[in-house]
């Protein structure tokens with residue numbers, strides 16, 4: 001039985017004060033939820049404060065990025081061990097915004113996932129196709145490449161802490177969600193890829209979550225699909241009422 005995993009990716013939003021206001025509102029509205037894993041990913045500068053505010057709550061903390069080395073001459077970068085020290089349980093890796101805007105490649109993303117696994121941290125591993133790739137029937141090829149390259153040489157034991165996020169790029173921030181069938185087809189395909197890489201029992205345990213314009217009014221239908229185990233929410237995670245409704249999907 002896969003526990004639903006609902007994560008809010010705050011992207012480049014919210015000062016420390018705004019982050020704390022959002023967290024206080026969210027803590028109150030989801031305090032009775034026990035059957036779902038709830039995660040928020042603030043900006044780096046708010047991690048320590050949000051971590052303190054989350055102590056004793058049912059919400060976990062994620063960072064939005066990491067560098068695949070623990071220490072060294074890497075100006076401006078942050079390592080998995082420092083993120084763990086700051087209170088993080090998860091790190092988002094491979095987000096399409098970083099792939100597209102910052103040129104992150106599959107091997108680099110793979111190195112981050114292995115570094116996180118080595119530190120015992122979870123990864124929220126994002127994959128997904130562009131609109132052009134979908135329209136030219138390349139979606140499954142793209143997902144195949146991203147999954148096999150991103151999870152190369154990742155130990156099967158680490159998969160218990162890795163959540164795969166299917167985020168079709170054309171659905172991110174556009175208000176255009178993948179249909180329930182489109183999302184379910186992609187998720188079932190990804191689960192099959194995981195089975196090929198790690199075997200049936202691992203594939204059945206890994207949470208595969210959907211991201212791309214998830215809102216209070218479409219979450220219930222998405223979550224009703226067999227292979228959709230949660231959501232990675234951008235815009236709607238910045239409003240406590242919307243995110244709390246998404247967490248408490250029907």
Ligand SMILES: O=C(CO)COP(=O)(O)O
Pocket residue numbers: 009095167171172173174175211212213214232233234235236
């Ligand atoms: O990129 C996303 C989450 O990582 C999705 O963003 P939106 O929910 O704003 O479409």
